[in-house]
Amino acid sequence: MSTAAAPPPAELVDADVARALAEDLGSGDATAELLPDVPDVAYLLCKEPAVVCGRPWFDACHRVLDPDVRIHWRVAEGARVAAGSVLATLAGRSRALVSAERTALNFLQTLSGTATVTAAYVDAVRGARAPAPDPRILDTRKTLPGLRHAQKYAVRVGGGDNHRMGLYDAVMLKENHVRAAGSIGAAIAAARARHPALPLIVEVETLAQLREALTAGCDRVLIDDFDAATRREAVRIAAAAPFAGAIPLEVSGGVDLDGLRAIARDGVDCISIGALTKHVRAIDLSMKLGEPPH
Template sequence: MLNSELERFIQEDLGPYDLSCTLVPEREVEAFILAKEYCTLAGIDVAMSIFKYFGLQAVPSHSDGDQVQAGNTIISLRGSSVSILRAERLSLNFLGHLSGIATMTSKCVQIVRSFSDTRVACTRKTIPGMRSLEKMAVVAGGGDTHRFSLSDCIMLKDNHITLMGFEAAISEAKKRASFTQKIEVEVESMEEALLVARMGVDIIMLDNMSPTEVLRTVQKIKKEGLKEHVIIEVSGNITIENLEEYAKTGVDVISMGSLIHAARWIDLSMEFSA
């Protein structure tokens, strides 16, 4: 995290007149952050940056991606009592939010791995300003980042098709794309999937299709001899409850906005040593 970003977060949290933290005697103390429930960790580097900014000695017991049990110590701290109090909420917020994403992702990856080696990916449904951190939390949970921005890949979605049609949109994308950019097209039926596969796109996204429809579409693309040169992704209304059915369809990628927007914060706490 850049210092400019970090300072903005700290300024927001401390405000102009921090009386609560400065009420305590200024002295060197020890503290630790512990997990209050099982989780997959993410955000350790962010927390370490916060502690470093406040001049604290911080020693992590775990790394991003580690699975820890309730009661496990995550980071040990030593330094100014006032500084530790000031770093407390900010560090716990990042760790709780990002570990929640990593934990959710890890659960989904484990479900899919029981049936296939299909990738589990997130989407661009992220909190503005937090995308890189939230996507790295997905990586900590064993998931795929998908594209970070509109510049990473040319994705033609339903509104592109409404405005231009499949053929014009794909033709223009091929004409203007860099050789490093893949072209992905969102479709809503088997017929549309076959159409764009024959047009030579790199990735087909099957959007809001049932597991049965997805399976039939994948089988048809294979039967037509088109699968070898295209990646098939499925997205839309996929949850941890129905994920197993999509994992059995033979797609290459399952993308889930819920990895981030439906992830529950993990309960962590900071305690001072007696």
């Protein structure tokens, strides 16, 4: 796992876990009370190919209910695993293992799903314009409520990069902002004056707006829903004098895995994909009491 994929602070993970366990346990696990509370073991099985992500949340779920639980991971965070892989073994109190199971799996299967699909998009653009660098695969703010930091971490584990975290850490000018300001140039000037230290991203809908944004200056231009011919012309304009490729181009809107490599070959710098975090398909995992199969 790269430095860029360092997990969120422990206090954020703990807050996620506390909220999730409270939601599931309520006043207590009525079914687990039927079990003898004795030492037991369990193993974690992955039933399909995946990129593993979410170990900090999985571990925290179990340690909240049993501080003495022992978790032995057989794979690293960010590892690509085959179907049928035993990811980890656990040893702890039987009731705590069962009570933590679903919440721990919910985190792990959701975040592994995000990391796995991100890795597929990153793989799809690899070498598309060699020897030039591959375009960066970016996420969006289309995340599950309350799990933004976790999902954006999973994108990084999958090899992608994060767009802005929220509405506070970058300025992104869209149609409504341009309309209110009167022009792209005026909107850029107002944004720079009010938030000079924040990154400035400008969404454009035409080549004329692209030229205006490049001339006024910003940190990135987002070309939204351009067809292939217009997208290639946008790349040509941004790369030519007087702009000379100084401002990166980002593609967004209607991007799917099938058409991704063609977009990458056109020469854009970034491709943002809401589906990484919005269309979540959880990885099929299970936790079973007992020793893992040999």
